[in-house]
Amino acid sequence: MEQEQPKKVRSEFIFFAWRNAKLRIGVSILLVFIVFAVVGPFLVKYDPYEYSGPMGAPPSREHWFGTTIFGQDVFSQFALGTRSTLTVGLLGGCIGTMVGILVGLLGGYRGGMLDEFLNVITNIILIIPTLAVLIIIAAYLEVRGILTQSLFIGLTAWPWAARAIRAQTFSLRVREFVDLARITGRSSLRIVLTEIAPNMMSYLLLVFILQFGGAVLNAATLDFIGLGPTKGVSLGLIMNNAVLWAALQLGMWWWLLPPGATIAAIVGALYITNVGLDEIFNPKLREM
């Protein structure tokens, strides 16, 4: 009997997951882009910054997404850019979620002065616009890589996650099973890890997805202002170049539209997945 329980829960999860159209759509779109980010760069025929074709040519068989005003292949830039954009989202999302979990769990479970202190810090950082801080940090970095970018994005994005997780922890720590665990003399760390965290797993997944989307958008905005990676390509950087070199005035839509559309699709798919998962985890929201 005890063996049976978790198995049943899992199959129920898969059952509702499969029935949920939002989740299906969101996850499929995401998968398409993830596969493209992995495979795409191998399909590329040119170096992203190589002057490989006619200048400012519309899409053709030779250049699938046309060329930039300098004759660089947009598809090559696009394929590599999608990869780096997803990488920043993944890393930045992970870091943001981790810090958020740490601060939220710690403050929420311990309470008292520590919580008071962490809460004030969280509230302060919550007010400061993330992008403003990122701009000023990035401007002073001489060499910017994808890793440093994700690191800074993650380190500035955690406050709302910490706040939400803290609130969840607050409501969980007064439950009876937590009291029972405390009576048995377990250490705080073990109680947090084995009693509280598993009950928030679904919630943490949602937090991660939103952090992922936020990191992608933040990275795109930074790149777009010209504070992206100093070497390499990203979707925001393509847009930055396109706008700087008057692709708008010249009507070079093949240079302007694909990168932004991809970001919108990725972030949109993340949001839809989020709503879908929310409906699965929270039976109240399910449409029967």
Add this chain to the structure above:
Amino acid sequence: MGRYLGRKLLIYALTFFLAVTIDWMIPRFMPGDPVSLMIARIGTRPEAAEVLRGYFIQAFGLDVPLWQQYLNFWKALFQGDLGVSIWLYPQPVIKIIQRAIPYDLFILLPAILLSWFAGNHVGALAARARWLDNTLLPVGYLLTATPYMWLAILLAWSLGNVAGVFPIAGAYSFSIRPHLSLRFILDLLHHWFLPFLSLFLVMFGGWAIGMRNMIIYEMESDYSRYLEALGTPQKLIRKYAFRNAMLPQITGLALQLGGIVAGAVATEVVFAYPGIGYIILNAVQNQDYFLLQGCFLFIIIGVLLANFLIDIVYVIVDPRTRLGMTGE
């Protein structure tokens, strides 16, 4: 009420203090040396570079001990001295920012207020009309997921470039000098419309979805069920639900300010609209650190002021805060 606002003010004061400290710290403690970077950028003969280095060190105030640098930074700040721009040398940073701020307010205030107002009402409508709900949800999610600059690019390309209905750069035509006349005002509005629209649309999606979800949540709550059981007309229950759902939307506005700043920066870059965002772009391209730091401070001050305004509105709207029943 006093306690509520007092606590908020304390947080804002701490935030301002921290922001100024960050603004002071980053050029001094980041790896790399901005002074050499700027000199390398200008690229002159060695003897000229030495003179420049001396000037920059003095301009940054790097020739005194750290604690003194920090105090001087604050002192200069209160005198409105944010240094001299390199991009538009020798104009003081504060003058450049002062010129940009009206344009920011001109775009942001209408975009924020109108999108909030329209989003809330459309969201509330969607919660009760199935067909509207089915269109609003996908459109809303798509809008919130769209990067601000891309929607701006899309609008500029379709309405500006292809259709040719709206101009796509600047705040007014180059052929007109700013003066008070109907022609200039119309020209100003003509240039204003697209940046405004792109900000409006992205924000609108978020508000509408938020309101729709809140209304559904409120309609499920005990007081709605009780009213329903009493036979209260649906219209009245909706009205109560709407009022209760407004409160989180007001708090949400405060939380969204950071995102709005990012949106404004990106939009102004696309449309070359001469607000703070456009200045930041130029500061980045010219490695104008003083200007960048000045913009940072002004963004913080703007966000803090907006937060405080929202708090005051919240106190007016939610009587519980006035009676000291909620701390946060």
